[in-house]
Amino acid sequence: MTEGVIMNLSVKINEDSNLKVLEVSGEIDAYTAPELKESLMPLIRESGNQVEVDLEDVQYMDSTGLGVFVSALKTSKESGSHFTLKNVQGRVYRIFEITGLSEIIDIKAVIRGGNE
Amino acid sequence: MEAFDYIEMKVPAKAEYIGVMRLTLSGIANRMSFSYDAIEDLKVAISEAVTNAVEHAYGENESGEITVGFGLYEDRIEIMVADRGGSFNLEEVKSETGPYRSDEPVEKIREGGFGLFLIEALMDEVKINNKYGVMVIMTKYNREEEVDMDDDQVSTIQ
Numbered sequence: 001m002t003e004g005v006i007m008n009l010s011v012k013i014n015e016d017s018n019l020k021v022l023e024v025s026g027e028i029d030a031y032t033a034p035e036l037k038e039s040l041m042p043l044i045r046e047s048g049n050q051v052e053v054d055l056e057d058v059q060y061m062d063s064t065g066l067g068v069f070v071s072a073l074k075t076s077k078e079s080g081s082h083f084t085l086k087n088v089q090g091r092v093y094r095i096f097e098i099t100g101l102s103e104i105i106d107i108k109a110v111i112r113g114g115n116e
Numbered sequence: 117m118e119a120f121d122y123i124e125m126k127v128p129a130k131a132e133y134i135g136v137m138r139l140t141l142s143g144i145a146n147r148m149s150f151s152y153d154a155i156e157d158l159k160v161a162i163s164e165a166v167t168n169a170v171e172h173a174y175g176e177n178e179s180g181e182i183t184v185g186f187g188l189y190e191d192r193i194e195i196m197v198a199d200r201g202g203s204f205n206l207e208e209v210k211s212e213t214g215p216y217r218s219d220e221p222v223e224k225i226r227e228g229g230f231g232l233f234l235i236e237a238l239m240d241e242v243k244i245n246n247k248y249g250v251m252v253i254m255t256k257y258n259r260e261e262e263v264d265m266d267d268d269q270v271s272t273i274q
Contacts, residue, residue, distance in 0.1 A: 027135060029131070029134050029135060029138075029163055029167070030131045030134055030163075030167040030170060030171065031131035031132050031134055031135060060138075060156075060159065060160075062160050062163045062164055062167070062231075062234070063164055063167075063230040063231040063234055064167060066230050067230070070226070073222060074222060074223060077222055077223070091153075091156050095160065095234065098215065098233075098234065098237050098238075099215050099216055099230045099233065099234065100215040100216035100217065101216050103216065104216065104222060
């Protein structure tokens, strides 16, 4: 597979005391979701962490991505960390809306009209 | 009989090929002049169907194949995703699928189960045959006019 044609996923973590920002880029599906989960969950499990997942460079996500974020939300309630998504592309946000998850997951900003 | 072109592919039942099927469908739908939004819907729908086949059809130490067929009609695309794995209880799967309801406590939300629901929301027609393995047949119509993103739920065109 040529990189760039089949998009894989990359996750970069920026830490500043309790604020952890995960910059995710690529496509989130059943192949790449385990990698996202592996980076995200340890941060969520630490009590007091403020975890922000920046999805600006994620142009595609399906229900496996929703599964990761639902799992993160549940774990954050247990561990006392806080979990938010930001810069969600309109297309990706639509998946949260259709499934009703936009009501319970804290989503800070949505990028509209990113497809022009 | 209505004329159509047919394209069929077989891929190993492995997660790394989900993206390949998505790109393939994107190319075909683009060739058929589907709108940008419709192509994005199709990409999610085929990924959900192939993911389902990858995750449920074969056991961990089993290898298998998934067959994906595309029927290209004048006004629509028909996509078939089939596995030859053990069949599952369709009614049970269906009963566990659906959107989040605001009366549900967070701890009770399923982490899976949104896949089939998304397919039904994004496609115009969905049929599932569960006799020999699982076969999902889904149809999306190619509308001339752009459909607004916010009111493109389940279509009324049958």
